[in-house]
Amino acid sequence: MALASRTHEFKDAWDFIELAFEKNWTDGLPVCPPTPERVQAMLDHAGRKPDEVVGLVPPQNGEATIEKLAIQCVMAGCKPSYFPVVLAALDAMLDERFNLYGVETTTHANEPLTVVSGPIVKELGFNYADAVFGQGRPNATIGRAIRLILWNLGGSYPNLNAKAPLSHPGRYTFCVAENIEENPWPPLHKDFGLTSESGVVVIGVEAPHGMLTLGDAQSTLYTWADTICRMGGNNIQYANGGQGLLVIGPKVAQKVAAAGWTKSDIRTFLFDNARRRLGDLKRGFYNFDPAVGNPGWPKWVDQQNDETRVPVVADPSDLHLAVAGGVAAHWFTAWCPGWGLMGGMAVARPVPLPKKSA
Amino acid sequence: MANFVVLDPTVDFKGLAKIANLAPKVDDLNGKVLGLLNHHGSAVSGAANGRDPFFEAIKSTLEKRYKLKGVVWRTKPNLSRVAPKEMLEEIAAQADVVINGTCS
Numbered sequence: 147m148a149l150a151s152r153t154h155e156f157k158d159a160w161d162f163i164e165l166a167f168e169k170n171w172t173d174g175l176p177v178c179p180p181t182p183e184r185v186q187a188m189l190d191h192a193g194r195k196p197d198e199v200v201g202l203v204p205p206q207n208g209e210a211t212i213e214k215l216a217i218q219c220v221m222a223g224c225k226p227s228y229f230p231v232v233l234a235a236l237d238a239m240l241d242e243r244f245n246l247y248g249v250e251t252t253t254h255a256n257e258p259l260t261v262v263s264g265p266i267v268k269e270l271g272f273n274y275a276d277a278v279f280g281q282g283r284p285n286a287t288i289g290r291a292i293r294l295i296l297w298n299l300g301g302s303y304p305n306l307n308a309k310a311p312l313s314h315p316g317r318y319t320f321c322v323a324e325n326i327e328e329n330p331w332p333p334l335h336k337d338f339g340l341t342s343e344s345g346v347v348v349i350g351v352e353a354p355h356g357m358l359t360l361g362d363a364q365s366t367l368y369t370w371a372d373t374i375c376r377m378g379g380n381n382i383q384y385a386n387g388g389q390g391l392l393v394i395g396p397k398v399a400q401k402v403a404a405a406g407w408t409k410s411d412i413r414t415f416l417f418d419n420a421r422r423r424l425g426d427l428k429r430g431f432y433n434f435d436p437a438v439g440n441p442g443w444p445k446w447v448d449q450q451n452d453e454t455r456v457p458v459v460a461d462p463s464d465l466h467l468a469v470a471g472g473v474a475a476h477w478f479t480a481w482c483p484g485w486g487l488m489g490g491m492a493v494a495r496p497v498p499l500p501k502k503s504a
Numbered sequence: 505m506a507n508f509v510v511l512d513p514t515v516d517f518k519g520l521a522k523i524a525n526l527a528p529k530v531d532d533l534n535g536k537v538l539g540l541l542n543h544h545g546s547a548v549s550g551a552a553n554g555r556d557p558f559f560e561a562i563k564s565t566l567e568k569r570y571k572l573k574g575v576v577w578r579t580k581p582n583l584s585r586v587a588p589k590e591m592l593e594e595i596a597a598q599a600d601v602v603i604n605g606t607c608s
Contacts, residue, residue: 149511151511151512151513152511152512153509153510153511153512154509154510154511154512155507155508155509156508156509156510157508158508159508161508162508162510171513171514179508179510180510180511180513181508181509181510181511182509182510182511185511202518202523206517206518206519207517207518207519207520207522207523208514208515208516208517208518209515209518213511214513214515217511217512217513218513221513245584245585247584248584248585252584294513298513298514298515299515301517487582488582488583488584488585489584489585
């Protein structure tokens with residue numbers, strides 16, 4: 147099938163790269179030229195019709211056809227084999243639970259993170275070890291493709307409709323892979339009931355906040371609990387429905403697992419212990435009005451009693467646990483705070499194994 | 505000279521008006537029921553009883569300018585999400601015009 151996008155002619159690739167900035171086709175980083183040949187290779191690999199509509203991308207509701215999505219992937223520097231991961235992540239982000247419109251336009255500094263898990267991590271060559279929130283071609287370019295989709299098809303522009311005063315560097319690219327070799331627990335996507343070998347989980351989160359967890363399993367769990375319920379977090383202010391993601395270094399995960407802790411045990415512990423005394427929260431909160439209370443908290447929280455311990459989320463299942471990173475240190479974990487009850491809820495999608503040719 | 509061809513990465517944004525049916529506009533507010541659908545009225549905005557001070561100002565301004573038949577006020581349960589279908593249907597049935605607050 148012929149490609150429908152209009153064409154532009156440039157002197158050469160350098161000319162394209164420079165003019166792409168002027169045409170507002172990118173957000174500040176250079177992009178690769180989406181030549182018809184490269185885009186066609188992306189389409190051939192996916193085996194999808196170019197005019198197939200995946201959905202409307204908020205906030206400005208541009209129509210995401212397979213062709214337009216392939217163009218963004220080429221511009222981001224993706225290999226054709228990465229395309230199915232991008233499609234799975236976008237499909238998850240367009241799920242109503244994720245509230246992509248809100249994630250993209252909120253003043254809160256959450257951005258859509260894609261977590262990849264299962265054999266696809268090694269098949270595609272993701273960096274799942276050192277500096278896992280940093281380098282790796284699949285990590286960087288898949289995250290980048292997502293951003294270019296939100297830019298060119300969603301029309302999500304700072305100083306127009308993307309209203310976060312601060313945001314964070316994950317707005318350029320935000321994709322991380324689980325360490326499938328060292329993870330002592332089932333991969334993240336399985337926590338969502340998926341039966342596929344590989345999957346993606348998307349979640350709207352702030353930048354990872356590192357924490358030092360060098361003690362034994364018990365002290366590590368208390369450190370996690372204390373860190374994730376910090377007063378300034380949106381989670382505890384909008385605990386009723388908010389979520390968050392703990393990204394655990396492999397050696398820390400193995401230490402905790404060796405002490406007998408399952409993911410379910412950890413979630414329960416954190417739900418019970420990641421709490422703040424209401425009287426303390428009121429000292430730091432905006433104009434807490436006892437007559438109104440905080441509608442973001444679960445109904446069972448007694449808002450008339452300063453001794454009430456307010457949970458960071460409404461249910462243990464709102465805390466997601468991924469294992470990623472290198473093994474050089476035995477003591478680092480990162481907490482990725484969520485947006486609260488407004489949106490950015492984690493959504494999972496299966497990812498097919500890649501074709502061998504690409 | 506120019507021989508390096510690329511495909512256009514952009515699309516025409518549909519916005520909201522192109523994907524939703526807009527109701528006809530009301531010429532005169534006199535004798536009409538005003539609907540106010542405000543976002544999550546909470547302590548964030550200094551609101552009392554789940555009502556936003558901005559909407560209070562809109563309401564008092566319109567009440568001074570027009571003889572409204574009544575005011576129906578609802579607060580969305582989630583400030584960022586679309587209001588539940590039942591709430592939209594209720595306010596649409598009771599009000600002649602609705603001012604919808606949005607906050608992300």
